[in-house]
Amino acid sequence: MPMPFANTADQLLPTGYAAPGSGAAGRYPDAAAMVSAIRPDQPIYCFRPHVLRATARNFIDAFPGRVLYAVKCNAEPIFVDALRDGGVCDFDTASLTEVALVRDRYADSRAYFMHPVKQRGAIREAYYRYGVRHFALDHPDELAKIRQETGDADDVTMMVRLATPRGAAVYDLGGKFGTDVAGCIDLLRAVQAGGQKAGLCFHVGSQCLTPSSWATALRLADEVLRGSGVPVSVLDVGGGFPAPYVGLYPPPLDAYVAAIRDALPDAARAPGCELWCEPGRALVAAGASLVVRVELRRAGFLYINDGIYGSLSDLKYAGLRFPMRVLRAGGRPSGRLAPFSLFGPTCDSADVMEGPYMLAEDVREGDYIEIGQAGAYTLELRTDFNGFLPDRFVEVTDPAFLPMPAMEPTEATARAAE
Ligand SMILES: Cc1ncc(COP(=O)(O)O)c(C=O)c1O
Incomplete structure (x- = not known):
């Protein structure tokens, strides 16, 4: 098992992860176990060979x-x-x-x-x-x-x-x-x-x-x-x-x-x-999910550490709604869902993914969001704009994280998100 990071400087190093091209380091039963073990500062691709x-x-x-x-x-x-x-x-x-x-x-x-x-x-x-x-x-x-x-x-x-x-x-x-x-x-x-x-x-x-x-x-x-x-x-x-x-x-x-x-x-x-x-x-598409961290919650908006200049351009330009769920290291998020929109990490106000995405209503700073179907046209389209380049991988052994009808906002929740 990779060791948790010791301090902030170490968190910028690919310790315990693999850089692209060198294989996935670290193997976990699922993204939740990875989050509890590493509490990563950076987005992580959970690769499912x-x-x-x-x-x-x-x-x-x-x-x-x-x-x-x-x-x-x-x-x-x-x-x-x-x-x-x-x-x-x-x-x-x-x-x-x-x-x-x-x-x-x-x-x-x-x-x-x-x-x-x-x-x-x-x-x-x-x-x-x-x-x-x-x-x-x-x-x-x-x-x-x-x-x-x-x-x-x-x-x-x-x-x-x-x-x-x-x-x-x-x-x-x-x-x-x-x-x-x-x-x-x-x-x-x-x-x-x-x-x-x-x-x-x-x-x-x-x-x-x-x-x-x-x-x-x-x-x-x-x-x-x-x-x-x-x-x-x-x-x-x-x-x-x-x-x-x-x-x-x-x-x-x-x-x-x-x-x-x-x-x-x-x-x-x-x-x-x-x-x-x-x-x-x-x-x-189903061969990876992406785990991002919530850096700030402002009412129905979540500021996360990946966005349209990183892995998530399809969320904006194709309007595709990827399956998502909240992961909390050392705790359990609420089972009740509410609609949220996402902001990416760059300073560009275009870096927004409106959704709405149905996530645990008590999602908060420090929580993680696992985004499924993240194997296609995600990491291939990344840029390092503003210094944010997701490039960390681990392997997980659970089934693919696929969309389900319960992840769809109802008319009422979509209206509430507007
Ligand atoms: C020539 C060609 N073949 C195959 C593909 C793959 O398409 P898809 O990922 O939609 O299956 C593309 C995508 O742009 C393409 O341009």
């Missing part, structure tokens, strides 16, 4: 094709190692750093460069040094760029990215990347004319709640494949598979898989075509 392993195994078993983990969602090596232990060998990478991370760490892993706009040097290094053979694109100039930087290699698969309509996704990714049906047809023909293999990919948007969004995207993919007449070796249905948050309970993965199976274009059922997906959030 058993949850990550099981989630990876379930996804791979359920999906009728190759499952690429989207590294951007959480590139922290201890998380990627746990997914790897759960059977993930294929990685959607968007930068040379991500390519290097997986290729240097796992000799038998495969990386696919799925960012449609790449630096020339990154293409070269990925191809020649790391053996990457799949590159995404959505513009003729990017096709020319990849050809130039790989010496017109004929062992490259060009993954043409199709733009899909904004559906029920919390984050729309279609505005920035992808081209329409006609653009995809032109690109596929150009790929074929240049002697390379072709693939087709899309992304329906992150945290997409409706399986029918994949059916819509696959109908467009069918138009592209029929219209071009170009055989593809890969159809990649992207990421976007959702995780549950408070008030957002998506259908089970099977419903997404069924929608994809039913809408699969004939060309994608051909023996030479592989089906891929690139989940991020759905694989890692």
